[in-house]
Amino acid sequence: MSxxxxxxxxxxxxFKKFLDFSNHLNGCAIEEHIRDLVEIRASQMNGCGFCLDMHVKLAKIHGERELRLHHVAIWRESPLFEPRERAALAWTEVLTHLPEHGVPDDVYERVRGQLSEKEISDLSYVVMAINAWNRINVAFRTVPCSSDKAYGLDKAGLA
Structure with missing residues (x-):
């Protein structure tokens, strides 16, 4: 693939403006490790190899356990995720593949039970950003691992 x-x-x-927006999310109300999980899950759902590769490596650099990285795709069945993380992953999934009639009330209420309104708002921006990155990288077939050195991803030790 090229x-x-x-x-x-x-x-x-x-690109610079969108990168600035994305980088600004680092200071939002959602913890880094949850942002990592969200970016991995959305990238899995959207089939974005470039972003999935990048965010798995970033999560590893940020100290995420390897088994949890493997379990992101099966987070509902896995015992490795806390309720707050599960809420973030549920919100990610519903915003990534919007149901025909919008976000169901039961999903919102479940998420609202774990996250504040500010956190739900910030999380929504995180999900919006990764979905946009997924879409441009899928559309233009950005090659996984092609920017490892530039983004310091070689430090993950996963090559």
């Missing part, structure tokens, strides 16, 4: 378009070179000003 990359179709280098969107960074073609639209550098838009």
């Amino acid at each position: 990359q179709r378009v280098n969107y960074i070179q073609q639209s550098p000003e838009l």
Whole structure:
């Protein structure tokens, strides 16, 4: 597989603004390890190899346990996730694949039981951002591992 378009070179000003937005999420109310899980799960759902590769490596760099990384795809069945993490993953899934009639009340209430309104709002922006990154990287077939050195992902020791 080869990359179709280098969107960074073609639209550098838009890339920089979107990267700035994404980087700003690092200071939001959602903890880093939950952001990592959310970015992994959305990337799995969207079939984005580039983002999945990147966020698994970032999670490893951030100290995430390897078994939990393998269990993100089966988080409902896995005993390795806390209620707050489960709420974030449920919200990620419902916003990534929006149901025909919107977000069901039972899903919202379950999430609201674990997260504050501010946290739900911030989490929604995290989900929006990773879905946008997934879409551009899937569309242009960005090659997994192609930016490891540039983003310091080689430090994950997963090559």
